[in-house]
Amino acid sequence: MELETQVGLPEALQTRHIDTGARALAQQVRGPIRRGEWTRHTSGLADELVQGNVVILPRALADDFLLYCQRNPKPCPLLAVGAPGDPMLPTLGEGIDIRSDLPRYRLWRDGVLVDEPNDIHALWRDDLVTFVIGCSFSFEQALMAAGIRLRHVEQGRNVAMYRTTLATEPAGPFAGPMVVSMRPIKAADAARAARITARFPDVHGEPVHIGEPALIGIADLGQPDYGDAVDVLPDEVPVFWACGVTPQAAIAQARPAFCITHAPGAMLITDLLNQQLASEPGE
Numbered sequence: 001m002e003l004e005t006q007v008g009l010p011e012a013l014q015t016r017h018i019d020t021g022a023r024a025l026a027q028q029v030r031g032p033i034r035r036g037e038w039t040r041h042t043s044g045l046a047d048e049l050v051q052g053n054v055v056i057l058p059r060a061l062a063d064d065f066l067l068y069c070q071r072n073p074k075p076c077p078l079l080a081v082g083a084p085g086d087p088m089l090p091t092l093g094e095g096i097d098i099r100s101d102l103p104r105y106r107l108w109r110d111g112v113l114v115d116e117p118n119d120i121h122a123l124w125r126d127d128l129v130t131f132v133i134g135c136s137f138s139f140e141q142a143l144m145a146a147g148i149r150l151r152h153v154e155q156g157r158n159v160a161m162y163r164t165t166l167a168t169e170p171a172g173p174f175a176g177p178m179v180v181s182m183r184p185i186k187a188a189d190a191a192r193a194a195r196i197t198a199r200f201p202d203v204h205g206e207p208v209h210i211g212e213p214a215l216i217g218i219a220d221l222g223q224p225d226y227g228d229a230v231d232v233l234p235d236e237v238p239v240f241w242a243c244g245v246t247p248q249a250a251i252a253q254a255r256p257a258f259c260i261t262h263a264p265g266a267m268l269i270t271d272l273l274n275q276q277l278a279s280e281p282g283e
Helices: 020-034 059-071 137-145 187-198 246-254
Strands: 049-058 078-081 105-109 112-115 128-134 160-167 177-186 236-242 259-262 268-273
Touching (some): 020 049, 020 268, 049 059, 049 078, 049 137, 059 078, 059 128, 059 246, 105 246, 177 187, 177 246, 187 236, 246 259
Antiparallel strands (some): 049 128, 049 259, 049 268, 105 112, 105 259
16 A cells, blocks of 8 residues: 555645644534534534545455546545555544544445444454545535525535446456536636636546536436435526545445444544645636
8 A cells, every 4th residue: 555645635635734623623513523512513513624525445455446546536536555454544633543433434345335323442453454535515615605605505514416327447346437526606606616616626627527427427416326315496407526435335345344434414524724726716
């Protein structure tokens, strides 16, 4: 397994620059999560902090999964890769313990979801490798700051996520469809939303599709595969971004004997500020 600074991770994470105020806020938010007091989704929680999807695999599968992420940077932009057996992620925050710092996990055996615990200390093994993948929650602050309303945030819901007919590039046993998140955006604002999110390639970047959902294999927006449905109003269009739940579709197909992921929407909240991942306009 390559070290974190050798897999093309964002420069802000390689240098480990953590703002003191961000660290304090992150620890304040992670505290209730670690104690099991917050077990819901994290959409709209600590809007200014980078959030991450999580995949934890045995060392024997880690190289293939690393390659899968590198071949599919839109749905799987890597934020961190842990050392085998080490549950700590110092590049993402002080004292982060991946065994307790997500609101809810998913335990997979032979590609089948068997449990959704709030803590995985009892499941931890010396051969496990943690991958943290960028999350679109991290560009929502920039959208809202630009006056673009997000209905799932306003309604306190998880974002709607769908399996598509867009195929990912295989690596070893990992392959499958891209999963996307959907946000209804006023038609007049859709192009602006695309430009804003394009500045955040490490958390999925610009949309992969705008408009007719059937063109990417989504039959009914009212029936998301993950998350919560929201209405699309007459003056809005559905806008779809690549989603870090994509690895869970690949895991269901690869059927590893043992795997742990985050529950969709229940993210790792880091000490890093979203603005640290933003490129300059025009870059």
